[in-house]
Each structure stands twice: as structure tokens, then as C-alpha cells.
Amino acid sequence: MAKFDLGTILERAKKERHSLSRNELAYLISLKDPSELELLHSTAYEVKVRHSGKVVSFRGIIEMGNYCSKDCFYCGIRKSNRNTDRFELDEETIIRAIQRNIDMRYGSIVLQSGEIISEKNTEYIERLVRKAGEMSDGKLGITLSLGEQSLETYARWRAAGAHRYLLRVETSNRELYARLHPANHSFERRVQCLRWLRECDYQVGSGVMSGLPGQTDDDLAGDILFMHEMDIDMIGMGPYIPHHDTPLGRDVPLTPEYAEERLRLGLNMISATRLFLHDVNIASTTALQALADDGRERGILAGANVIMPNTTDTEYRRGYQLYENKPSLDENTEESRDNLVARIKSIGETINWDQQGTSPHYLVRHGKL
Numbered sequence: 001m002a003k004f005d006l007g008t009i010l011e012r013a014k015k016e017r018h019s020l021s022r023n024e025l026a027y028l029i030s031l032k033d034p035s036e037l038e039l040l041h042s043t044a045y046e047v048k049v050r051h052s053g054k055v056v057s058f059r060g061i062i063e064m065g066n067y068c069s070k071d072c073f074y075c076g077i078r079k080s081n082r083n084t085d086r087f088e089l090d091e092e093t094i095i096r097a098i099q100r101n102i103d104m105r106y107g108s109i110v111l112q113s114g115e116i117i118s119e120k121n122t123e124y125i126e127r128l129v130r131k132a133g134e135m136s137d138g139k140l141g142i143t144l145s146l147g148e149q150s151l152e153t154y155a156r157w158r159a160a161g162a163h164r165y166l167l168r169v170e171t172s173n174r175e176l177y178a179r180l181h182p183a184n185h186s187f188e189r190r191v192q193c194l195r196w197l198r199e200c201d202y203q204v205g206s207g208v209m210s211g212l213p214g215q216t217d218d219d220l221a222g223d224i225l226f227m228h229e230m231d232i233d234m235i236g237m238g239p240y241i242p243h244h245d246t247p248l249g250r251d252v253p254l255t256p257e258y259a260e261e262r263l264r265l266g267l268n269m270i271s272a273t274r275l276f277l278h279d280v281n282i283a284s285t286t287a288l289q290a291l292a293d294d295g296r297e298r299g300i301l302a303g304a305n306v307i308m309p310n311t312t313d314t315e316y317r318r319g320y321q322l323y324e325n326k327p328s329l330d331e332n333t334e335e336s337r338d339n340l341v342a343r344i345k346s347i348g349e350t351i352n353w354d355q356q357g358t359s360p361h362y363l364v365r366h367g368k369l
């Protein structure tokens with residue numbers, strides 16, 4: 001890799017968004033030296049504070065069920081995994097979880113499940129979205145994370161009151177995508193879905209995994225450029241954590257060295273993305289916490305501004321393990337919140353209570369900022 005001057009690159013990136021080349025992004029992602037990492041993360045944090053303040057927004061995740069029609073090679077709830085106990089929350093339990101989010105003043109929820117394509121499910125989600133809007137007098141931010149659907153389905157859910165949609169591509173490198181998925185999973189279809197979501201005027205979220213087998217720093221730099229090209233509003237990037245019941249993770253031991261390296265990469269991706277895109281929402285994902293107890297706080301200090309606490313009833317959480325070692329499985333929701341709030345305060349940040357925490361990038365696009 002060509003030699004770069006870190007200070008010069010960071011000064012430019014801090015002042016002007018979209019000012020880094022692909023090679024410069026790959027260089028930032030590759031950094032390992034502790035003093036260089038400190039400079040990278042603190043510069044990205046400055047940009048985060050400029051756009052979102054010293055504030056973290058919460059989105060309470062409700063994992064509604066773990067049935068999925070897809071078979072992604074890295075995912076613990078892929079349909080071929082016979083070792084997962086399948087569950088589906090009933091409507092009453094989901095409504096209780098929505099109410100809990102309102103009571104806890106989280107401001108936004110994420111309704112998440114595997115990919116289910118049926119008219120019955122489309123109607124069910126419409127009903128839940130409407131109900132969540134009514135329960136909060138329209139104040140609650142409603143995010144859906146329900147996989148690839150038709151344009152008509154996305155439009156119906158948007159009309160029912162959903163504001164945001166998360167659909168991660170996991171990697172923008174088509175060859176790598178093909179190695180991570182069965183032949184009937186199409187990258188082009190996924191990109192088409194992202195375009196449809198924009199067409200429906202959702203705040204569109206996407207993201208990738210870092211540290212996948214065979215993935216390079218250049219691939220990850222390409223992922224950041226892809227987010228820019230697709231004009232993404234919200235980004236969720238998690239380090240790849242192997243699940244032993246999957247074809248991809250079967251033989252990968254989660255050693256301390258492995259965890260440290262994946263954490264480094266995950267934090268560098270957050271910083272490089274913040275330095276390139278500036279005003280998007282970036283989540284500090286639970287996968288970071290799976291690698292280090294303070295992983296999510298470090299994600300915030302590296303440039304993220306969103307945390308997505310799990311607000312699913314604890315009895316169901318074991319069923320929703322996309323990767324292993326998923327944290328907070330045994331905590332109840334109030335304990336999780338109190339613990340998280342204390343941790344966020346300890347790094348000098350406050351919480352955006354009762355606010356939807358809309359992506360500044362989306363507001364700018366709509367002339368509202």
C-alpha cells in the first residue's frame with residue numbers, strides 16, 4: 001500500500017466529506033498502531049459530535065420471530081439450521097414490547113424478524129405498524145428490518161406509518177457475496193430492494209460485516225463507497241462473528257486474538273465511514289459488545305451515534321442468535337437499560353430520550369436541516 005500521511009488525510013476528511021480516495025479509505029481501515037488508532041477514532045468522533053452532538057439515540061429492537069426463508073451461510077437462524085429452536089411472538093407480546101419501549105422513552109423501535117413473504121405477514125406488519133403509531137400518538141420512530149420484499153409491500157408498510165427500513169448487503173463485493181450465500185440469493189435483487197425503499201421515501205439503512213473470510217481492506221473501502229453511491233441514511237456495520245452451526249463459521253474458533261482483530265476492524269470501519277459520509281446515522285452494534293465488554297461505547301467514541309438495545313422478552317432471546325456469544329441474553333430489559341445508560345454517561349455522552357433521532361442526512365435531503 002502506498003505511504004500516506006495520516007495527519008494530512010484526517011484534516012482533509014474532517015473538513016470535507018467524500019474527500020477520501022478508495023486507497024485512503026483502505027489505508028485508514030488497515031491501521032493498527034495504537035497512537036494512529038487513537039488519532040483516527042478521535043477525529044471521527046469530532047465529526048460525529050459536529051453532526052449529532054454528544055448524544056446517543058436509542059432504537060429498541062423487538063425480535064419478533066426467527067423463522068426465515070433464506071439460507072445465508074453465516075447466519076445462525078438460516079432456514080437449514082436444525083439446531084435453533086424456532087419461535088414467533090404473538091401479537092400481544094409484541095404490543096407489550098412496543099409499550100415497554102414507549103415507557104422507557106427510547107423514541108424509536110425496530111421490528112425485526114427473518115424474511116417472511118406472504119400476504120398474511122404483510123397485513124400483520126401493517127397492523128403492528130399502525131398500532132405502534134397509535135400507541136405513541138405518532139411520536140415513535142418505527143423501523144422495519146424484515147428482509148427483501150416487493151415494492152408494493154414496502155409501500156404498504158410505509159403508508160401504514162413505518163419511517164425507516166434496514167436492509168444490510170453484508171458486502172458490496174459481488175464475488176464475496178456469492179460465496180456467502182446460496183446461488184438463489186441475488187445481490188442485484190438486494191440492491192433493487194434498497195432502490196425501492198428510497199422510492200417509498202423510507203430513511204434507508206444498510207450495512208456490511210467486516211472481517212469476513214477472504215475480505216480485504218480494499219473490499220471494505222468499496223463498501224463505504226457503495227453506501228455513498230446508494231445515498232444511504234443509516235448504517236449498521238458489525239464485525240463478522242462465527243456461528244458454529246453455519247457453513248461459514250463451523251470451523252472458526254472465537255479466540256481472544258480473533259476477537260481483538262475483529263474489534264479493531266469494526267471500530268476502524270465506523271471511523272472511516274464517519275470521516276467519509278459525515279452526516280449519516282451509524283450504529284454501534286451489539287456485535288462489538290460481543291467482542292469486548294465496552295465494545296459499544298468504543299464504537300460511539302470511534303464515530304457512531306446510535307445504539308440498538310434489545311427489548312425482546314428475555315425468554316425469547318436465545319432463539320435469535322445470528323452469531324454466537326450475543327450479549328445481554330440473561331438480562332432483563334430494565335437492567336440492560338440502566339447498565340447501558342451508566343456506560344454512556346461514563347464516556348461523557350447523553351441520551352436522546354423520547355426523540356426519533358432521524359438521520360441528519362435524510363433531513364438535509366428533505367430540506368429540513
Ligand code: SF4
Binds near residue numbers: 068
Ligand atoms: S441473514 Fe437475514 S436473511 Fe439471511 S438467513 Fe439470517 S435472518 Fe435470514
